[in-house]
Amino acid sequence: MIHFNKFTLGNGLRVIVHEDHTTPMAVLNVLYDVGARDEDPARTGFAHLFEHLMFGGSVNIPDYDEPLQMAGGENNAFTTNDLTNYYIQLPAENIETAFWLESDRMLSLAFDEKSLDVQRKVVSEEFKEHYINKPYGDVWHKMRELAYSSHPYRWMTIGKELSHIENASLEDVKAFFFKYYRPVNAILVVGGKVTTAQVKVLAEKWFGDIPSGEKYQRQLPQEPPQTAAHKLEVKANVPLDALYKCYHIYKREDPRYYAADLISDILGGGSSSRLHQVLVKEKKLFSNIECYHFGSLDAGLLAIDGKLVKGVKMKDAEKAVQEELSKLQQTVIPERELQKVKNRVESLLAFEDMSLLNRANNLAFYELMGDAALMNTEFTNYEVVTTADIHREANIIFDEKNSNTIYYYADNQI
Amino acid sequence: MNRKIAPAIKDAVEFDVTLKPYEKFTLDNGIPVYVIKSDEQDTLQLEFIFPAGSWYEQESQVAAATNFLIKNGSTKHNALEINESIEYFGAYLNRNSYHENATYTLHCLTRHTEDLLPLLQEVIQDPAFSADELATYQQNMKQRLAVNLQKCDFVANRYIDKYLFGEFHPYGRVSTMMAYDALQPESLRAFYQKHYSYNNCKIFVAGHLPENMIALLNKYFGSTQWNGETTLLRPELPIQTADEKKHRIFNDENGVQGAVRVARHFPNRYHPDFPKMMVLNTILGGYFGSRLMSNIREEKGYTYGIHSQLYNFRQTSALNIQTEAGRDVCEATIEEIYKELQNLQNEPVPEEELSLVRNYMIGSILGDLDGAFQVIQRWKSLILNDLDENYFNNNIRIIKTITAEELQQLAKQYFTPSDFYELVVI
Numbered sequence: 076m077i078h079f080n081k082f083t084l085g086n087g088l089r090v091i092v093h094e095d096h097t098t099p100m101a102v103l104n105v106l107y108d109v110g111a112r113d114e115d116p117a118r119t120g121f122a123h124l125f126e127h128l129m130f131g132g133s134v135n136i137p138d139y140d141e142p143l144q145m146a147g148g149e150n151n152a153f154t155t156n157d158l159t160n161y162y163i164q165l166p167a168e169n170i171e172t173a174f175w176l177e178s179d180r181m182l183s184l185a186f187d188e189k190s191l192d193v194q195r196k197v198v199s200e201e202f203k204e205h206y207i208n209k210p211y212g213d214v215w216h217k218m219r220e221l222a223y224s225s226h227p228y229r230w231m232t233i234g235k236e237l238s239h240i241e242n243a244s245l246e247d248v249k250a251f252f253f254k255y256y257r258p259v260n261a262i263l264v265v266g267g268k269v270t271t272a273q274v275k276v277l278a279e280k281w282f283g284d285i286p287s288g289e290k291y292q293r294q295l296p297q298e299p300p301q302t303a304a305h306k307l308e309v310k311a312n313v314p315l316d317a318l319y320k321c322y323h324i325y326k327r328e329d330p331r332y333y334a335a336d337l338i339s340d341i342l343g344g345g346s347s348s349r350l351h352q353v354l355v356k357e358k359k360l361f362s363n364i365e366c367y368h369f370g371s372l373d374a375g376l377l378a379i380d381g382k383l384v385k386g387v388k389m390k391d392a393e394k395a396v397q398e399e400l401s402k403l404q405q406t407v408i409p410e411r412e413l414q415k416v417k418n419r420v421e422s423l424l425a426f427e428d429m430s431l432l433n434r435a436n437n438l439a440f441y442e443l444m445g446d447a448a449l450m451n452t453e454f455t456n457y458e459v460v461t462t463a464d465i466h467r468e469a470n471i472i473f474d475e476k477n478s479n480t481i482y483y484y485a486d487n488q489i
Numbered sequence: 490m491n492r493k494i495a496p497a498i499k500d501a502v503e504f505d506v507t508l509k510p511y512e513k514f515t516l517d518n519g520i521p522v523y524v525i526k527s528d529e530q531d532t533l534q535l536e537f538i539f540p541a542g543s544w545y546e547q548e549s550q551v552a553a554a555t556n557f558l559i560k561n562g563s564t565k566h567n568a569l570e571i572n573e574s575i576e577y578f579g580a581y582l583n584r585n586s587y588h589e590n591a592t593y594t595l596h597c598l599t600r601h602t603e604d605l606l607p608l609l610q611e612v613i614q615d616p617a618f619s620a621d622e623l624a625t626y627q628q629n630m631k632q633r634l635a636v637n638l639q640k641c642d643f644v645a646n647r648y649i650d651k652y653l654f655g656e657f658h659p660y661g662r663v664s665t666m667m668a669y670d671a672l673q674p675e676s677l678r679a680f681y682q683k684h685y686s687y688n689n690c691k692i693f694v695a696g697h698l699p700e701n702m703i704a705l706l707n708k709y710f711g712s713t714q715w716n717g718e719t720t721l722l723r724p725e726l727p728i729q730t731a732d733e734k735k736h737r738i739f740n741d742e743n744g745v746q747g748a749v750r751v752a753r754h755f756p757n758r759y760h761p762d763f764p765k766m767m768v769l770n771t772i773l774g775g776y777f778g779s780r781l782m783s784n785i786r787e788e789k790g791y792t793y794g795i796h797s798q799l800y801n802f803r804q805t806s807a808l809n810i811q812t813e814a815g816r817d818v819c820e821a822t823i824e825e826i827y828k829e830l831q832n833l834q835n836e837p838v839p840e841e842e843l844s845l846v847r848n849y850m851i852g853s854i855l856g857d858l859d860g861a862f863q864v865i866q867r868w869k870s871l872i873l874n875d876l877d878e879n880y881f882n883n884n885i886r887i888i889k890t891i892t893a894e895e896l897q898q899l900a901k902q903y904f905t906p907s908d909f910y911e912l913v914v915i
Contacts, residue, residue, distance in 0.1 A: 097529055098859050099504075135492040140778050145845045147501030147852020164856050166504060171496035179492055196790025200746070204793050204813045208746045210639040280490065312743070314635035345581075346560075347572035356568065356625060362632035382632060411577070418579030422598050425532050429860060 076451055077434055080271045081442075084278060086287035087259035091438050091447050092274045093266035095431060101267035102431050103163045103173040105181070106439035108262075109255035110157040111234075112227040112295060112373065120234020123154040124198050124243055125251055129161065131190030133180035146172040154232050157372040158443060164432055167268035171277060178281035181261065184252055191245055198240050202233050210313040214483060221305045222321050222376055222479040226298040257288020262442045266435040298323070298374060305479045310486040315362070316383040317483040318392055321376040322472045324368060328444060333456045334468040335368065339377055340416040341408065341465070342366035342399065347415075349399055350379065360384055360392050372444070376479075377472060389482050403469035407462045420457050500844075501851035502889045508881050509864050514703050516711025522692040522703065523868060527861035531599045533696040534862050537613060537710075538873065540721055541591035541684035543659045548676060549668035550630075552684075555677045556586035558626060559593070559616040559685070566611070568622060574608050582612070588659055589803055590873060591684070599697045603705060610709040614716065616681060618674045627669045634664055642813055644740050645748035645914040652736065652910045653752060653807050655729030660802055686716035691872070695865035725804055730754070736912045747819035747915040751826050752809040753908045755799060758874065762899060763806065764884045766799060769896050769903075772838060772846050773797050773829065774810055776853075780829045781810065789825070791818040803874065808903070819913045830909075833900035837893035850888045 079093045114121050129152065130139050143150055148165030163173040206212045216231055223229040234240055263282065265274045301323055324335040342350050343366025350364045364381030383392050427433050441450040471477075514522040546552040560582065561568040575582050580597035593613060597605055637643040647663045654661030692706065699705065756762060767775075774781035774797030781795045795812035814822040838846075857863055871877060 100856050100859055136495075141845060142495050144776070144778050144849040144852075146498045147504070147848045147855065149849075149853055149856065166499070166501060166852055166855055168499040169501075172498055175492070175496050182492070193787060193790040197786055197793055200791070200813070200815055201793040203745045203815070208641065208741075208744055208813070210636055312639075312741075314639060315632055345572065345576045347569055347576045352569055355629070359625060359628070362629040382636070384628060385632065415573070415577045415579075419576060420579075422532075422579035422581070422596070425530065425598060426596060429530055429532060429862070431859065 077428065077438065079438055079447055081447060082275065084258065084283055086283065086285055087290070088278070088282050088285075089262045089442060090274065090278050091262070091264045091442060092269065092271045093264065093434055093438055094269060094271065095267050098267050098431055099167060100164055100431060101167040101170045101173070101265065101269050102435040103170065103177060104264040104266070104435040104439050105161045105177050106262045106264075106443060107159045107256055108260045108291065108443060109159055110155050111230065111232040112156050113255070113291075113293065114227065114230075116227070116230075118239055118243070118247065119230045119236075120198070120232070120240045121243065121247070121251060122159055123232050123234070124194060124240055125248065126152050126154045126159055126161075127194040127198055128184065128190060128248060129180055131187055131194065132185040133176075134183040134185060136176065136179050137185070139176055139180065142172060143176055148173065155371075156228055156232055158440075160436060160439065162432060162436065170265070170269060174277045174281040177263075178285065181256060181258065181282065182285050186245055186249055188245055191243070191248060195240055195243060198233075199237055202237055202240070206231075206233060211311075211317060211483060213311075214309070214317075214319060214481060217307060217309065218319055218321055218376075218378075218479065218481055221307050221481065222301075222323070223298055225296040226373060227295055228298075228371065228373065228375070253288070255291055258282060258285050259287045259290045262439045264435045264439045264442075266438070267431050295373065301477050301479075304475050306482070307480070308482045308484065310484045313483070313485050315385065316387075316389060316485055318379075318381055318383065318389065318396065319481040319483065320379045320396065321479045322477050324375055324377045324472060326374050327370070327372045330456065331464075331468060334460050334464045335377060335472060337413070337416050337420070337457065337460055338403070338465060338469060338472065339366045339368050340419055341403070341412060342379070344416060344419055349402075350381070350396070353399055354381065354395055358395055360387050360395050364396075389484070393480070400469070400473040403465070404473060407466045410462060413460070413462050413465060417457050417460075421454055424454055501848035501855070504851055504855060506851060506854055506858070506885050508858065508867055508878050510878075511865070511868050516703075516707050518687050518711050518714055520687060520690050520692060520711055522694060522706060523865070523872065524698065525695045525861040525865045525868070526698060527695070528697050531697055532596070533599045533602055533698060534594065534596055534694070534865070535602075535609075536592055536594045536693040536869070538590050538592050538691045538693065538869070539685050539689050540589065540723070541680070541689075542587045542589040543662065544588055544723065544726075545684060545721065546659075546680065548671060549662055550664055550672060551676055551680050552591060553586045554623070554626060554672050555680045555684075556584050556591040558618055558622055558677060559681065560584055560612055561622040561626075562617045562619050563611045563615040564617050565615065571608065571612060575605065578604055580605055582609070599699055602699050602702070606705050606709045613685065618677045618681070620674050623672060623674055623677070627672060630664070631666050631669050634666065634669070639741065641740055641744055641746065641748040641914045644738070645750050645811070645912055648736065648738065648914065649750040649752050649809065649910065649912050652731040652912070653754060655731075658726055658728055660804070682716060683719050684721070686719045687714050688718045689721060693865050693869050695861040728805065731910065734907075734910050736910070738912070738914045740914050744915040745816055746813045747816055747913045749812050749814055749819055749822050750809060750912040751823060751909050752807055753903070753910065755806045755808045755903065757803060757806050758801065762903075763799070764887045765891055765895060765899055766808070766903070767884065768846065768850065768888055768891050769833070769899050770797055770799050770808065771850055772842065772896070773833065776846075776849055778845070778849075780832070781826065784829060785812070785814075785822055785825050789818075791815060791822050791825075795822075801870075816915055819915070823911055823913070827906040830900070830904040830906055834897070834904050837897045840893065843893055843896070847888055851885070854885070
């Protein structure tokens with residue numbers, strides 16, 4: 076049970092306090108309700124580029140990192156397709172430094188041309204490092220385009236192409252900031268060795284006078300149900316053939332999401348999971364095969380991703396995967412197997428909650444979903460899933476018409 | 490309120506950083522058990538450590554393969570049955586092998602401990618090393634290697650260690666298709682018998698322990714001389730460094746980035762310069778505000794990230810600067826690395842920067858020591874290296890008190906560019 080208090084400032088900034096007096100540390104986490112899904116299709120990668128710019132100095136503080144390091148603090152941030160999250164961890168005595176820094180960059184950035192210039196290059200190198208210069212690095216770009224026709228999950232957080240980032244202008248940056256980075260679109264979580272009374276005073280002092288901004292009304296094109304299987308063949312300079320299959324699942328807030336999550340564990344969670352056991356260990360068709368999903372807020376994808384053992388034919392490998400999916404469609408799984416994946420989720424949640432930083436991140440995330448208190452009832456959502464639910468959802472999700480397949484071939488022998 | 494003025498801070502050097510003491514128990518057969526308790530959560534971490542790393546192997550990859558396959562089937566149950574039983578309780582049993590040691594680590598909810606210990610006993614004390622499991626392992630590891638060999642950073646890491654230590658030394662030896670092919674169940678079994686024996690085992694436990702934890706450990710791990718008593722010798726091994734210092738390798742003609750490595754030898758953790766270098770290394774490339782990051786990422790935008798690190802190897806260490814940079818700026822990156830090394834030789838670190846790094850390091854250690862799992866991690870690294878809290882306290886003292894002059898002296902001694910190996914893999 077994670078305890079917290081919640082209040083809202085006059086400008087609409089939601090504040091959550093999670094007191095934990097067993098640690099000498101404090102965490103300050105700011106989540107902005109903007110991610111890659113909110114980008115203009117002609118300017119993708121912007122939310123993430125923007126995250127980099129948030130470290131380039133704010134209106135009253137020329138350097139973000141130095142004063143924080145001086146206060147014994149560390150920080151980082153991440154951008155997903157759904158949201159952007161910034162966090163600081165530092166000795167609790169110095170918590171006010173975190174308020175000072177975070178509030179000033181919510182007030183306004185410095186909008187420095189030089190910082191934009193450099194971060195465009197840095198992000199380009201990040202793009203190359205992860206998505207161009209790695210074998211199979213382009214596959215998720217291709218998969219997203221294959222699976223989504225309308226929803227902005229069509230592109231990755233890093234962006235559709237390098238040129239979008241290279242062409243970003245300071246005007247774009249300003250407009251983005253004042254549209255999304257406003258108190259009314261943000262959630263502040265303060266955790267650790269702090270008191271609610273102290274946080275109330277500090278939040279009011281540092282964030283209270285920031286203009287509220289306009290609430291961003293998200294209106295994204297929703298993905299229509301897929302009506303025919305999508306397939307794509309790729310040839311690239313990689314050593315092994317690989318098979319990728321993705322199926323549309325549910326929104327994060329949909330109760331059926333939990334059955335889909337458990338299905339991915341049944342197929343791919345741990346060494347006793349079905350795909351690993353049958354396809355790697357028994358039939359020896361794949362050298363590794365995983366099943367997972369993207370955990371996105373709008374309807375996401377459940378993915379199966381494996382490398383074929385050299386010499387195995389793609390159609391044989393795919394047929395064997397299909398057989399495993401069909402088993403889930405035809406036969407209700409044993410109670411014990413369902414209990415196993417539920418137990419797995421239970422301990423995963425418990426281990427996640429051990430870290431103060433995770434607890435702060437998660438409180439912000441669940442508040443974004445509607446209420447931080449959802450964090451404490453999350454496991455119940457898994458507990459109520461039945462073997463019949465799994466059976467029903469497997470039939471819906473693994474419908475051939477709902478499938479997106481990439482056959483990724485090695486074009487020469489290495 | 491003036492937003493231009495920073496709030497007052499407490500200097501992190503004023504913080505009292507202490508390592509919470511462990512409790513030590515000894516099982517009936519002599520196995521030491523080190524414990525850090527914390528009852529705030531219902532989770533437990535239980536780690537078994539053996540001197541079974543690559544240092545001790547006679548043939549390449551035997552240590553890693555042995556460590557991996559111990560979990561894949563006992564004489565009573567096959568891999569699936571074992572994994573199903575462990576995973577049924579929502580537990581995670583991970584294994585790892587390093588240069589010196591090999592580990593088995595269980596993470597579970599406290600209430601499942603009693604159910605899991607007999608399974609753990611079977612895994613650790615009675616592995617089968619079946620030929621079929623080994624064959625699958627060999628094939629899958631070879632495929633994984635084939636993919637990794639296409640990555641410039643993976644290839645660069647192999648080469649730089651080879652230049653520093655030589656390909657016959659465990660620190661410089663790399664995995665090869667041939668080494669995987671040569672693995673035999675018999676050699677794995679022999680390595681297991683010798684290295685995973687009760688008298689070589691140490692146990693580290695952290696978190697919320699069941700009340701009868703020590704009795705349980707005694708029941709499953711303390712009552713017999715499992716695998717018999719074995720004696721291990723650990724001779725120091727000769728290092729063969731490469732003669733040529735500058736290397737350029739083309740791994741992928743179409744690569745858009747190069748993996749840059751600039752590295753030199755450095756004494757091991759027992760040398761008085763080691764803790765001082767921890768500070769100098771942080772200034773150079775050990776945190777986001779480091780000299781290398783500020784110049785090469787934040788000023789020039791050549792890379793997504795650049796870091797320097799001190800290896801924590803036992804026999805000897807090394808200082809290694811690493812980055813992936815745009816293909817056409819790799820050489821410029823190396824030039825800037827040397828400039829930064831020389832700046833630290835020529836100019837004392839300004840007081841403000843030094844004070845910032847002290848605060849950053851202390852704050853970061855304070856954060857690292859938050860929680861029983863983290864505290865036991867620190868203790869483990871001390872105990873396995875025959876060190877105690879004095880070593881930890883001395884390091885803290887050095888962070889708090891080292892002077893700019895001492896750091897400059899250290900840079901003069903160790904940062905001469907011609908002493909470094911350099912490598913670019915595109």
